[in-house]
Amino acid sequence: MKSGRSKHIGVIGGGVSGLSCGVLLLENGYEVTLLAREVTPDTTSDVAAAIWYPFRAWPQERVREWCRLSLNYFRRLISEEPDSGVYHVEFTEFLPEKSPDPWWHDLVDRFRHARSDELNDLYKDGYVFNVPFIDTPYYMPWLTGRFRQLGGTIQQKSISALPDLEPFDIVINCSGLGARHLFGDDHVYPIRGQLFSARTSGSARYLLDQSGALKLFYIFPRRDDVIIGGTAEDHIDTLEPLEEEAERILEKCRTLAPDLEILEIHRHIVGLRPGRNEVRLEIDTESAPMPVIHNYGHGGAGITLSWGCADEVLRLVSSL
Numbered sequence: 001m002k003s004g005r006s007k008h009i010g011v012i013g014g015g016v017s018g019l020s021c022g023v024l025l026l027e028n029g030y031e032v033t034l035l036a037r038e039v040t041p042d043t044t045s046d047v048a049a050a051i052w053y054p055f056r057a058w059p060q061e062r063v064r065e066w067c068r069l070s071l072n073y074f075r076r077l078i079s080e081e082p083d084s085g086v087y088h089v090e091f092t093e094f095l096p097e098k099s100p101d102p103w104w105h106d107l108v109d110r111f112r113h114a115r116s117d118e119l120n121d122l123y124k125d126g127y128v129f130n131v132p133f134i135d136t137p138y139y140m141p142w143l144t145g146r147f148r149q150l151g152g153t154i155q156q157k158s159i160s161a162l163p164d165l166e167p168f169d170i171v172i173n174c175s176g177l178g179a180r181h182l183f184g185d186d187h188v189y190p191i192r193g194q195l196f197s198a199r200t201s202g203s204a205r206y207l208l209d210q211s212g213a214l215k216l217f218y219i220f221p222r223r224d225d226v227i228i229g230g231t232a233e234d235h236i237d238t239l240e241p242l243e244e245e246a247e248r249i250l251e252k253c254r255t256l257a258p259d260l261e262i263l264e265i266h267r268h269i270v271g272l273r274p275g276r277n278e279v280r281l282e283i284d285t286e287s288a289p290m291p292v293i294h295n296y297g298h299g300g301a302g303i304t305l306s307w308g309c310a311d312e313v314l315r316l317v318s319s320l
Helices: 016-027 060-080 136-149 176-182 243-256 302-319
Strands: 008-012 031-036 086-095 109-113 125-134 153-156 170-173 189-201 206-209 217-221 226-229 261-275 280-284 292-296
Touching: 008 016, 016 031, 016 136, 016 170, 016 292, 016 302, 060 086, 060 125, 060 302, 136 153, 170 302, 176 261, 176 292, 189 243, 206 243, 217 243, 226 243, 243 261, 280 302, 292 302
Parallel strands: 008 031, 008 170, 031 153, 086 206, 170 292
Antiparallel strands: 086 125, 109 125, 189 226, 189 261, 206 217, 217 226, 280 292
């Protein structure tokens, strides 16, 4: 199947992974149709508290390169696409003990350890660094618009069986949790996240505690609201907001950000991250009548890895 740029490629999944793959493929001359049950604004990516950060994604050696490529792509969007909803922020991760530099410290801008006056009594260390923040209510419509502008087609439909894919020369599987039933992958599982969107007053910093007394907790100011969360519950797939979880999140907020006053909670949000022991990104020539390139299992780092994984997908497509 080598040579020729007339291949018709089907992409399964309307979230950030599917759209990013679709955009790069279209930019490189391929015909692309995206098939998805949910599209913007109803995907898991649309409710993500999205900052560049390699959260719960493996294996580290592959994730590092995907992170690096994505980070460079987001930096380019910041400088060239002001309407994309991507902008630089200073981010602080709080740590319960003195800690070595993380494996990703040399990728980000202005990395340093937190000063004592930037910590409270719960923490003995922290990482402070500058990274892209991805404001999904702006970014996901921009990304969808970019896909359509390049000539991509979106079909909102469920793919329930592999024969539904017959028209395509190659399929890119970005179905996330859908890979369980579509491709029989029992290694992918839901990681439930609960958060809320709020209107606040006072100083709102970009904060994270994923290993200390309040784990998991984060605050992410956006253009139109502040995201406060959250949870990471393995193998839980309920999408109903739980009142007890919401109260725990509010209590953590009062502890870590006492100067931040929550004036109004706009809505409670629940999403299911696609967890896996490691990201599956590979060519599969056995599951379907045409080659399938799997790209799923990104855990809590789907947006962080999106452009790096899309770049590898493009290289795999060009090898077929």
